[in-house]
Amino acid sequence: MSKRILLAGFYHETHTFLEGTTGLSEFQITRDQELIDRRGDASPMGGFLDAAEKFGWTVLPTVDYRAMPGAIVEDEVIERFWVEFKKRAETYFRKGIDAIYLVLHGAMVSQSLMDVEGEILSRLRSELPETAELPLFAVYDLHANFTQAMASSSNCLVAYRENPHTDARESAMRAVTLLSRCFTQNVMPKMIWAKVPIVWPPTGVATANVPMSLLEKSAREIEEENENVWVVNVNAGYSFADTPDTGVSFSMAITAPELEGQLKPELSNSESEDWERCVRMKLIQLCDLAMAWKHQGNVVDPPIDEVISGLDHKAPGLTVIVEPSDNIGGGAPGDGTGILRAFVKLGFQNAAVAINDPETVKTLERLTPGERMRLPIGGKGSPVDPGPLELEVELVSRSDGRFELENKKSHLASMTGSVFHMGPTAVVRHAGVTILLTSYRTAPFDLGQWRSQGIDPENFSFIGVKAAVAHRAAYDPISARSYWVDTPGPCTSNLKSLPFKHILHPVFPLDD
Ligand SMILES: [Zn+2]
Incomplete structure (x- = not known):
């Protein structure tokens, strides 16, 4: 039977040092069938829709809210999005859902929330208990300030790899391919992450230059070496969103090797912890590499x-x-x-x-x-x-x-x-x-x-x-x-x- 995927988008890069706020009127809002009509466009949303069609999935569209980069988002926007999304999600849940897919930015800040994406992902799990066992996947911008709430509420978040973002659509499609792996192998990845005490200005995080070029290269190597590492994200961070999570970090979606296909008996807790410790070491290596090149990422213009x-x-x-x-x-x-x-x-x-x-x-x-x-x-x-x-x-x-x-x-x-x-x-x-x-x-x-x-x-x-x-x-x-x-x-x-x-x-x- 065709897989049924619940879809939503919530996208804003929030600059907290600007005066004023970004209100509802500045958001472009797409709902229901209009969302499906974005099939074929160059955005990550278009990438998801095209890839989902290729896999023969049924897309259950809810809402997409997006605005140009700007000042702190008004709380009303977050609550309106959530009400609109939840209402539609509940209707679809009655008929059955196989997974949730979101298109996010990762550096959204509202008047009351420093980590809007983490809040939305957490609410999905807590206010929609039907989602507890469902894969929660998303594509997001590499300028994200990644958070613990984002990691612990999701299964697989996939970042762009190019800055300028020439691969946003392709990244959305990569996340779809990973979601299909989740279905075919009947396994559920989880996210782990590590943060490094660095904040780089946007001028220092072009992926054509060091340090980002080196970090992306290492991330790809880790993915290639480890079948059970589904994705390694280099989160350059967004320095103009002032939050406790602002800065450079690395995140991974992983599965324990013996859980593949669920044919083998489950790992004991200690074996599972050993495996996780081993992949965590890879995250630490990326952190060390970032620290070694931290000065090169701090590209400052002369006064x-x-x-x-x-x-x-x-x-x-x-x-x-x-x-x-x-x-x-x-x-x-x-x-x-x-x-x-x-x-x-x-x-x-x-x-x-x-x-x-x-x-x-x-x-x-x-x-x-x-x-x-x-x-x-x-x-x-x-x-x-x-x-x-x-x-x-x-x-x-x-x-x-x-x-x-x-x-x-x-x-x-x-x-x-x-x-x-x-x-x-x-x-x-x-x-x-x-x-x-x-x-x-x-x-x-x-x-x-x-x-x-x-x-x-x-x-x-x-x-x-x-x-x-x-x-x-x-x-x-x-x-x-x-x-x-x-x-x-x-x-x-x-x-x-x-x-x-x-x-x-x-x-x-x-x-x-
Ligand atoms: Zn970006």
Whole structure:
């Protein structure tokens, strides 16, 4: 008979150093049949659906809640998700379920819960007693801050192996293949894990570079050597979610060898413990490897003052100043004043930066182009920014902020389609600095942002870009050089500058 798999998704990467909250209205919610309709898409959900179809399983869809990376999730979202999920799950339980499969992130934090995924997995077991004997599988993002609750409430959680995440869909399919093994061999894996006292910034956890490349390689070797190790996950962690579980960890789904197929008598407790001790040693080896390479994972950009004071103002072509700490694509507010302050303080000429500041755009509605006004600019979205920078500016132009993307295959296009709305937009000038003010956060991945305002960005000598990596497709072709700098912002790679409260100490690099 066809296996019946209960499906749900709950996905948010929570940045706890941002002001405000992520509410229900920011979540894209898919329910019931709509979820099945995502078959074929490039997401992990699509990967699960396609693989489940291949195995001939019947998918029992419930709900999927997902939102872009952002501030702490409101409690209401968690409770609404749970009520919607539980109601549907109970209905399906009456007709029988063979397994549960979830699509998760692993670094979600709500107003009351530091470990949302652990809570949801635990509730599944405690509030839906029918699940006690059922395999609970999930796919999740390698930026997860893995927890004990996640390990003890599930059977097999499978992380992505690539960062950037080119393998999210494929990882979901890998988890499906493991679930089918659970059925065919009639065995139930369990999760074990180990945490290492390291927190790495996102800039240090690309899988093409050490230390992640080495850790992933070792993880694959452990999987290959041990048939009873079903999966080894390298959890890079998400440093901007401040919780007691934040940091690097390793998790494994394992079965005891003699339990395979349940043909042999069960292991005695002590034999089972010996086997588990043996695989735990493998986790410890991964922890040791991470410790040995901890410095290489702490990729910190130099302070802006250090870089910017040494720049050659006569060098031909455009110089791009990249500011990962205010990376809009990573959830940052895009209103950090670090670059603007430096340009103004050092009297930069022919320089530009875009800043998201709906309040200031609104105030500028009173002006006609050519008029001047003193205004507080930016610095409102993050407590680590020194705050708004007050400047006398001249209004250059205003628009509705809509623009057609120049590159329809860009990262931005994958998020929004071919037209982007910056919201009401104004261009102002202060001395030698042009400031593009938007009303909606606009990741700087398409030059249409500037050209739609009648400005050709390649004619500037300096431009500040609030991104880490994904801006390069747009800016590399028009620039002569780029410098990465650290400014006070919520996505800073300098983790020591963030006001951590909940992370466990000692932890590298916060404690030397
Ligand atoms: Zn991620």
